[in-house]
Amino acid sequence: xxxxxxxxxxEFKQSEKNPVIVVLENIRSAYNVGSVFRTADAFLxxxxxxxxxxxxxxxxxxxxxxxxxxxxxxxxxxxTTAEAIDDLKGAGFKVYAAEQAEGSFELHKMAFEQNQKxxxxxxxxxxxxxxxSIQLCEGCIEIPQLGxxxxxxxxxxxxxxxxxxxRTRI
Numbered sequence: 001x002x003x004x005x006x007x008x009x010x011e012f013k014q015s016e017k018n019p020v021i022v023v024l025e026n027i028r029s030a031y032n033v034g035s036v037f038r039t040a041d042a043f044l045x046x047x048x049x050x051x052x053x054x055x056x057x058x059x060x061x062x063x064x065x066x067x068x069x070x071x072x073x074x075x076x077x078x079x080t081t082a083e084a085i086d087d088l089k090g091a092g093f094k095v096y097a098a099e100q101a102e103g104s105f106e107l108h109k110m111a112f113e114q115n116q117k118x119x120x121x122x123x124x125x126x127x128x129x130x131x132x133s134i135q136l137c138e139g140c141i142e143i144p145q146l147g148x149x150x151x152x153x154x155x156x157x158x159x160x161x162x163x164x165x166x167r168t169r170i
Contacts, residue, residue, distance in 0.1 A: 021119040030055035034065030035155035041069035093117040104140035
């Protein structure tokens with residue numbers, strides 16, 4: 001494993017994080033939540049904010065897909081996404097919703113500054129990000145999709161969006 005250059009838990013916790021926060025709004029599947037934790041760990045994301053009825057660690061299904069990332073990633077629970085967004089804006093984050101919407105920003109055309117604090121809200125697997133949450137955001141980020149299906153699993157979408165935000169910072 002040393003060839004993979006893996007950090008220990010202590011090294012990870014002491015590492016400088018990317019100023020990016022994931023907001024999970026009413027995610028039905030704890031497996032999806034665990035997958036997002038794992039992706040957040042891979043990209044040294046600052047934190048995961050859990051909102052509404054989204055499962056929280058410790059949880060058997062989160063543990064199964066997170067593979068320990070639920071122990072390394074800082075996370076915080078909020079009853080509502082509005083509370084999470086208010087907290088983020090108060091800390092100087094620009095908050096976006098990952099959603100297909102009129103006037104959305106195409107992900108690959110966005111330019112994120114090196115130290116810009118960014119948070120992204122990912123919504124329910126069926127209903128997406130709630131309209132009330134979208135209205136509190138700077139706008140929507142959309143992943144261009146070229147096939148017949150115009151939706152991605154939330155864990156997949158999170159991986160694509162987070163990589164696009166982080167890749168220019170490394």
